[in-house]
Amino acid sequence: MRKPIIAGNWKMYKTVEEAVNLVRAMRRELNGVEGVESVVCPPFVALTAVADALSGTKIGTGAQNMHWAEQGAYTGEIAPGMLEGWCQYVILGHSERRQYFGETDEGVNKKAHAALAHGLKPIICVGESLEQYDAGQTDAVVRGQVTGALAGLSAEQVAGLVIAYEPIWAIGTGRNAAPADANRVIGATIRGTVADLYDEDTAQAVRIQYGGSTKPGNIEGFMQMPDIDGALVGGASLKAEDFVAMVKLTAAVRN
């Protein structure tokens, strides 16, 4: 059985103080939920303070990005070893990073290798643009992204990571994918690609989230889908009440 994972991607929101206040407002409630993993991904500067505020709880932390190099002259970048001990997860290849910062499948793949070498679990984001969606290219695009991101990883490594299917046209737009459509892409295309690249056991083990305009009002529809193992939540993860509600609704659907 795959344990659902609800991860909050805070993007470039919240000062350190605001970030700590946000997790203080959520930690008791989240910590009481069984059967669902909850993770928050604050901006880098707030990661240590948030991790401290969550110590002793079962709520996880994640970074939103990292470099693949061990260290070096890469002004403004964060190395995998700098994250070690402060988070268990790292979001890689979010569409905003691909769109605004030139990230490629090749770079995401290097980062995935580096993260795993440092004991960090990647949350690898894939998803098609509106143009690609309209042109009926979703399956080909997503298959290519998954294949590129996972290159050279072992079946065991892939079984332990998380993939987030986030159609770009659904991110921050209020226009979510239909749960059945997201389930099809996640089950047939993403799990199908993992099965082709590895084997059926690996495809059944890897957790795959949906992301894009999820909120308390629509999370249950996604969580009722057999292939969707949680959500990567943007906007709604910035409000304690909403994020807690989404984790609880997931538990209610899945437990």
Ligand code: PGA
């Ligand atoms: P959203 O963002 O929930 O605000 O649409 C999702 C994401 O970008 O991960």
